Amino acid sequence: MVNSHATEPTSETTPANRGNGPVALPLTGPAPTAAALGAAFAATEVPYAVLRTQPSGIRVVWVNDALARAVGYAADTIVGLDVLADPRVRPTDPEAVREYRRGPSTHPVVLRRADGVHVRCVAHVSAVPAGADVPPGTLVAGVQDLTAELSASAEQAALVAEERRERRSLSLIARVSDLLMDVDEPHGLREIAALLESEVVERADFFLFDNGLWAADGLEPVRAGVARHHGPSGRMLSRCRQDPVGRLLAGTDGDVLELDLAAEHPEGTYAQWLSARLASDDADGDQRVVVQVVPGRRRPVGMLVVRPRGGGGTAALDASERTVVELVARRVGLSIDNVRLYDREHRLAETLQRAMLPEQAEVDGLDVWTYYSPNSDDVQVGGDWYDVLQIDPQTVGVVIGDVVGHDVEAAATMGQLRSVVRSYAFDITTPGPVLDRVDQLFGGMRIPRAASLVYSALVRGEGGCWTLRYSRAGHLPLLHVRDGRTRLLRGTGGRLVGFGEGGRATDEVELAPGDVVVYYTDGLVERRDRSLRAGLEELETVAAAVTARDAAGIGEDLLSRLADHPEDDVAVVVLRVPGTDDHLAGAVSPRRRRWALPSEPASIGRARHAVVRTCQAWEIPDAANAELVVSELVANAVLHGWGHVALQLYDTGDGLRIEVEDANPTPPVTTDGHPGRVGGFGMQIVERLADWGWRQSRGGKVVWAKVRPGSLPASARHA
The missing domain is CATH 3.30.450.20 (PAS domain)
Known part of the structure; x- marks a missing residue:
């Protein structure tokens, strides 16, 4: 309000009072008109x-x-x-x-x-x-x-929203990276797709491309391209001109496209196959999807197909969503490439290594059991190896060794060393001179990997006795077991292979009926939480307590107590001199045996032979039924699975339980056979002879069967 009259300064408005409170300034002059x-x-x-x-x-x-x-x-x-x-x-x-x-x-x-x-x-x-x-x-x-204020507020809100989108995108990419650590799990890719569906898009599907296009919940590195539902074969790429998805996979048409699932696509093309799989039942809805290529190092390895929320194809994805989809596809592609590259290298090394390991040895006059397994935690391939040689009717050579490393080079070095030892073992019967010659050749080959081994020659004597002569080249000592008493055959340790100076010593031990000799690599006894000396003491303690009376039972007992969770590759050879009372009556053991078999037809016969021998050792009657069941199970694993086949046998007390594991997670099915051709009745035979089932395993599936004694008459079994 404007005062209409003048006011005089008061004491409260004097300069001396300034700063002590509000000051009223005088207003003078007439009120405005x-x-x-x-x-x-x-x-x-x-x-x-x-x-x-x-x-x-x-x-x-x-x-x-x-x-x-x-x-x-x-x-x-x-x-x-x-x-x-x-x-x-x-x-x-x-x-x-x-x-x-x-x-x-x-x-x-x-x-x-x-x-x-x-x-x-x-x-x-x-x-x-x-x-x-x-x-x-x-x-x-x-x-x-309010234009300026609203513009500033809108700009600030836009910045906040953009920052939130960026944080959400970074968080999503970080979670995808965590999931990619297990991309080879059965449902690894499905979990990533579900994450995209919860945060970015309405639907997401992965399709991998390797010998055909196929829908993938997870990565199958060993047999990529083989699935229950797969699209046109890789040959269909010749029709890329009519197929936008084919051009995308061929790398000739960018890395992303918008595909209308409701449109007509040429028969037999990838676009037509995708439309048939992904088209929505809503005829009036938007059927456009975004197809983002999943790039590998050299070529596309698959596609990520997403349906934006609310439809609209690529236009419905904002810049941050497009970036997320592209980054997820690129990271998945890199992970798939890494898994496949590692798997190829691993399978190459493992195939090389197993090809050089002998089959389960059959030696006249000796009970021999062998075992090899790479480190299951790291799924690596190393240089552990063994060999059993029938040099002549009276002489058997047994060697076990270890090459430093877990890669193809270690496996290749092992193969070279095995060939060298074999070549000299048949010419020289004394172990010391054999290692001298190996040193000379191995050093001349300038092999960069260090290696250790024990070579032994067993000579048949009178009354079922054998003489063990051996020489060590830096390897762990053999274990000799007699009547529950153990001792380590240290002999002359010697230097590693290739570093001998000539004149390696040969030590000798007389083996009586019932004696056991255990050859092994450090994976059986060495652990991070204990010294090697403590591991050797544990081996002696466990071996002394073993009650099994056959080489396989002894080996399985040692593995079950010492190598449930090995930290390195494990190779074991158990050699037993048969006793005079080898009917095995009353023998007590874990009653469990296992074999790792290559995925090839010859493994079927080996599995049958293993079951017959085991039934004899455990005195399980009617081994013919078990032989027929294991034959069918292993045949299915070889024909329809992939990877190596694991065979395990259990004595349940009221029968024999057979378990066969392979890397194919698809369950077995009972069919009515194949009309017009032989085969297809395998699981029907198993059903007649055993109770059976299956379960998922970390590496694929396990099919089990518990054999029922006397399920078929002898005439039918041998028909």
């Missing part, structure tokens, strides 16, 4: 308007030049218009009129400019008391333009 006030309102840059409430609404009766410029009309043309509108209420709403009349208030309004643009503002409205020159219902409104 109505004309002066009108001129001031007209000259200010703050938009002002005088409004009047009428039965027809709230109308403008006067505006200053600032408001006229804001709306783009001449001041005299605005009078009578409704250029100020409250977006919340209608101008004719009685409640709105009463609200304006009550007193000072603030309202959101929209200025309707002459060019059609609406400017969002806020109006500070006050009622003017009625007087001689002021009609009732007069209002004065100061208008504040």
Whole structure:
């Protein structure tokens, strides 16, 4: 309020009182006239308007030049218009009129400019008391333009939203990276697709391309391209001109495309196959999907097909969503390439290594059991190896060794060393001179890997006795067991292979009937939490307590107690001199045996022979049924599975339990045979002879069968 009269300074307003409280400055001069006030309102840059409430609404009766410029009309043309509108209420709403009349208030309004643009503002409205020159219902409104504030707020909100999207994208990529650590799990890719569906898109599906296009829940590195549901073969790429998906897989048409699943696609193309698999039942819905290539190092390894939320194809994905889809595809492709590359190297090394290991040895006059397994935790291939040689009817050579490393080079070095030992073992019967010759040749070959081994020659004697002659080249000592007493055959340790200086010693031990000799590599006894000396002591303790009376039972007992969770490759050879009472009556053992068999037809015969020998050793009657069951199970694993086949036998006390494991997770099925050709009755035979079932395993599946004695008459069994 403007004072109409002058005031004198008081004690509270003196300079000495400054800083101690509010100071009232004196105002002097006459009060401004109505004309002066009108001129001031007209000259200010703050938009002002005088409004009047009428039965027809709230109308403008006067505006200053600032408001006229804001709306783009001449001041005299605005009078009578409704250029100020409250977006919340209608101008004719009685409640709105009463609200304006009550007193000072603030309202959101929209200025309707002459060019059609609406400017969002806020109006500070006050009622003017009625007087001689002021009609009732007069209002004065100061208008504040919110454009700058709203623009800054919108920009800030956009920045916050963008930052949130970036954080969400980074979080999603981090979770995808965690899932990619187990991309070769059965449902690894499905989990990544589910994560995309929860955060980014409506639907996501992975399809891998290797000898055909196939839907993938997880990666199958060993037999990529083989699945229950697979698309056209790789040869269909010749039809790429009519197939946009084929061009994408061929790498000739970019790395992303929009595919309409409802469109007609040529028969036999990838686009037609995808449409048949992914088309929605909603005929009126948007059927467009985004196909993102999953790139490998040299060529595409598959596709990621996503359906955006709400449809719309590629246009429905914003920049951050497109980036997420592309990054996920690239990371998945790199992981798949790494898994397949490692798997190829591993299978090459393992195949090389197993090809050089002998089959289960059959030696006249000796009971021999052999075992080899790479480290299951790291799934690596190393240089552990063994060999059993029938040098002549009276002499048997047994060797076990270890080459440093877990790769193809270690396996190749092992193969070279095995060949060298074999070549000299048949010419020289004494172990020491054999190792001398091996040293010379091995050193001349300049092989970079260090290696150790024990070579022994067993010579048949009188009365079932044998003489063991051996020489060690830096390897762990053999273990000799007689009547529950053990001793380590340390002999002359000697240097590693290739570092001998000539004249390696040969030690000799007489073996009586019932004696056992254990050859082994360090994976059987060495652990991070104990010393090697403690591991050797544990081996002696366990071996002394073994009650099994056959080489396989002894070996399985040692493995079950010492190598349940090995930290390195394990190779074991158990050699037993048969006793005079080898009917094995009353022998107590874990009654468990296992074999690792290559996925080849010859393994079927080996498995049958192993079951017959085991039934004889355990005195399980009616071995013919078990022989027939294991033959069918191993044959199915060889024909329909992949990877190596694991055979395990258990004596359950009331029968024999057979377990066969392979890397194919697809369950076995019983069929009615193949009309017009032989085969297809395998599981029917198993059903007649045994109770059977299957379960998933970490590496694929296990099919088990518990043989029922006397299921078929002898004539039927041998038909």
